[in-house]
Amino acid sequence: MAKAKHLMADDSAMQPDPVIEAYKRDLDQSLLRENLQKTPTERVAALMELQRLAEEARRAGQAARRK
Amino acid sequence: MTDFPKLLAALCEGGVEFILVVGVAATVHGSSRLTQDIDVVYGRTDDNLSRLEKGLGPYEPYLRGAPRGLPFDWSAATLKRGLNFTLTTTIGDIDLLGEIVGGGGYDDLLSHSIEIELFGKTCRCLDLPTLIRTKRAAGRPRDLEAVAELEALRDTGGA
Secondary structure, eight states: OGGGGGOOOOGGGGSOOHHHHHHHHTOOHHHHHHHHTSOHHHHHHHHHHHHHHHHHHHHHHHHHHHO | OOOHHHHHHHHHHTTOOEEEEHHHHHHHTTOOOOOOSEEEEEOOSHHHHHHHHHHHGGGOOEETTSOTTOOOOOSHHHHHHOSOEEEEETTEEEEEESOBTTTBSHHHHGGGEEEEEETTEEEEEEOHHHHHHHHHHHOOGGGHHHHHHHHHHHHHTOO
């Protein structure tokens, strides 16, 4: 019955968690609503743009530290 | 940077049975969090391992973070001997997962996945309730903020 360990029948893992609830208070709901207006492809394309920005920021930081 | 369209095309055009999970699955459901790689749960049949070998082979999969020159053989036989592989390729990073905590393997997750259109390809993505369950089951403190966002998306009416 090792397989049963993987299944998700146990709903106890879905009980409210105080830490998760605390994080929810600070979420940018407008950003989430904006994302939900996009198609899945547009959402992943936006992720790639974010990756490009993060890479450029890392590169700029490294360049600044070398000066 | 990970070229998601090319990686997806390599898997889809190769006929690989896989389900998007973790970070990119969260993005598909509307998450705004940054993720660097693509995580998939793949089918463990011999045929599918061969399809994976052929589909990703041209992009030179190699163990991520490992020094170059190790005797890593990208083959269906290697995939069969292991389960979860953290790989880098010439088109970006990909995690091939035989199983995920709280979700199991491909066959367990298939009925908890949805069909989506992504960059012109049809593929399967873990559904939002199951994504939340598996993130919670992983029990990693760093996932709690991600779970909060996913639950908010669920409550807002995300897919």
